[in-house]
Amino acid sequence: MSVHMIVCIKSVVREAPQGVGRRTPENSELNPYDRPALEAALRLKDQTGGRITALSMGPPVGIEALAEARAMGVDQAVLVSDAALAGSDTLATARVLGAAIRQLAPFDLVMFGIRTSDSDTGQVGPQTATVIGLPFLGGVKAIEPETDRWKMKRQMDDWEETWQVTLPAAVTIHPRAFLPRPIPLVGIAQAHDRIDVQTWRLTDIGLKTDDVGLAGSPTRVAKLEKIKHQRTCRMLAGEPREQVEALIAELTTMGKIPS
């Protein structure tokens, strides 16, 4: 069995910008939620063979995240980057990724991190699956290749579901299910001494300017404001045991821990 896995990744902003942030290499990094998705793909490759393509959409700084994916062991890296893409919302992003994924066909599995650490919508994975009409499973924590339908597990609260999925399919990966491996130093040297990332423009994936960017986005971020949390400190009285009981009661009432 030789499979082609496409892992969609994002170069995220590390620190919340004031207003609309400008992406610089210093404040960008590979979305930490994408690492488990890359790890899941690498483990599948170890198991079944095949190849992995990392795909990203964004400004040229995304090359760094893709090079990092190459250092981890990804075989091919593609960045879709075009000035017309600026202002794309999650739907426009899904259109772009979907068009690029079609371009990369044939493929068996499209994988996403469950969300991003900067915009945190969790929408791009499922939307992309919808745009290109793939079966979709969210929060997958185990993948077992089979000859016919693949077996996949996902967790919902205290229940674990096992699904049988016809490929090609799209999944988002549970962030704690696949602990990413440390990157070998030689991988970093090889991936960066000769950066091997293809850059595609809008015309390369057959989309028009109106499909993407602000023009192709039904939603837009109207305002971005930092929230200041009001922190208070309350001392609990009594013996340690009483303090612990009072703390548990309080957290349960607040809904922070299950009753």
Place this chain on the structure above:
Amino acid sequence: MSEPFITAKHRVLRRSVRAFCIDELGPIAAEIDQEARFPWEVVEKMGPLGYFGIQAPQKLGGAGLDALSYAIIIEEVSRVSAAIGLCLSVHNSVALYPILAFGSPEQHARWVPELASGRRIGAFCLTEPNVGSDASAISATALPVEDYWLVNANKVFVTNGGIADVCLIFARTDPQAGRKGISVIVVERGIKGFVVGDLEDLCGMRANPVSSIRLYDCQVPRENLLGRSGQGLAIGLAALDTGRIGIAAQALGIAQAALDEAVRYANQRQQFGVPLARHQAIQMMIADMATDVDAARMMVYRAALLKDQGAPVSRAAAQAKLFASEAACRVTDLAVQIHGGYGYSKAYAVERYYRDARVTRIYEGTSEVHRMVIAREVLG
């Protein structure tokens, strides 16, 4: 703050090494210091990842990275555990590097893949009980007898000594020739007459098994001579030029760790109704510490970059080592001061940083020797 010198490769490397060290060394750094225990369980993971062959060529099993990457790796490892940073610095720059730079193709094939993968650990054996900075006064001998070298040596303060498999021994191969009679013989642990002394009970760097290594009538094959006969001091100086960048990077890592802890503590600890950070006396200290750390980083990275460009590096490396080690002592001292009584307690990491920093002004050339080197270059 954006940084000069740094490329995408270095950023990825830094994040990746930092994450690995925080995960693997972070939880045990205090414990291995207190127990003076070498953490094989982590070192065995570092080997396959390339930490023991950072600049060795990929065709010999190394990672094939540049000197700036090397400095960043030593900095990040030392930020979490300076004793392990020391192990890597000595192994990579004063054991493996001289073999790469002066060894024959046969010697490369014999030792480099094993060393670069961390399956074997290297050590640099120059210091003797009566010989420190004055390296040309060593009394160890390696005399040509029949088809071998007869080696007798008493080497002390050998970093990695307790675990080293491949030791670069500086010895007199021609006792009549003075400075020109010193050579480097590679001696492998386990040969007859090879004795590892007791581990030193040191102030800092305690997780590194620093020991003496004594050789009694060891019969070492002639092909274990590194470079030419009489080239010993030149090899030693070349190794130490590279080594200085590693030790400077190590001092930088310790200083950064101390600054991080001081900032965290200053923001959290309340005195006179406000966080320490609101007191101007503490602000002045933090500003000085941050400036020292920044200046040290620029000097260390510059020296590494010059090395990558193939430019002369002696002065830049000596200045970086001198400045970074002295900065590390100033910064760790202030970090203890900011922590007050807690900083003097083993419950807080700054106590360890304070002890670890001190030796960076002593080993691989004291501050005073470095001032001599720098003055010679400046005065011409």
